[in-house]
Amino acid sequence: MTRTSARLERRVRRDFGAAADDLVRLLQDAPYAERVQAASVIGAGGDAERVRQALRLADLDWRDVLMNTQATAVDLATSGWEARLDLALGEGAPVQLWRPVGPEELGLVEESGWREWPPRPADQPRLITVLRREDAHALGQQGSGPDPGTGWVTRCEVEAGFMSRYAVTQVGGRRIRGYRIPAVDLAELNANLVGRIQRVEAVRG
Incomplete structure (x- = not known):
């Protein structure tokens, strides 16, 4: 099971009372990043059934869930959404990570259900x-990923509290920065994923 972010879980428990436990479990099993999960929760106005409806809509097209928040105080569909989400949920936004992967690693991620x-x-x-999508793409093109040649850029979100134990460091060239997470911490990293790992784009070296 993946998880929802700690700050979104706090919001769910504040807004939904007795229904909170069921909704937290539902969100933990949802494949979506915090932004989409939050749009489902905040847009529901305390109505648990509306959260369930929003997540069903996300299964068809998650962008529609974001559009339902447009022109509201917590508009998560347009630029600047990060600041509005921080105001709605407080500090502790998940850390967004990017990684170039080859076919073998991608296959293993897929076998896990992207978890x-x-x-x-x-x-x-x-x-x-790495911290930026374009850097992951560049590393993939340079054959600096784990498998030179055709590969993919992947993206995930990790709970901020877990990532706070690591320092951002140089991981490729002068300008590419990111994290080096020891293999012994991998199980704990996986337990702190928010939503699921996503395949974003193909890369050809």
Whole structure:
């Protein structure tokens, strides 16, 4: 099971009372990033059935759930949504990570239901992630990812409290920054994923 973010769970428990436990479980099993989960919760106005309806709509097209918040005080569909979401939920936004992967690693991620990063090979004692999509794409093109050639850029969100133990560092060239997460911490990293790992785009070296 993945998780929803700690700050969104606090909002659910504040807004939904006795229904909160069921909704938290529902959100934990949802594949969506915090932004979409939050749109489902905030747009429901304390009505648990409206959260369920929003998540069913997200299964068809998650962008429609965001559009339902447009022109509201917590508009999550248009630029600047990050600041509005921070105001609605408070500090502790999940950390967004990007990673270029080859076909073998992507296959293992898919086998997990997009819920886990697979164990590291012996010659790769750390999971390397970067802070920007374009950097992951560039690393994939350069063959600096785990499998040179055709690959994919992936994205995930990780609970802020877990990521706070690691420092941002240089991971490729002078300007590419990200995290080097030790293989021994991988199970804990997977337990702190918010939503699921997403395949974003193909990359050809």
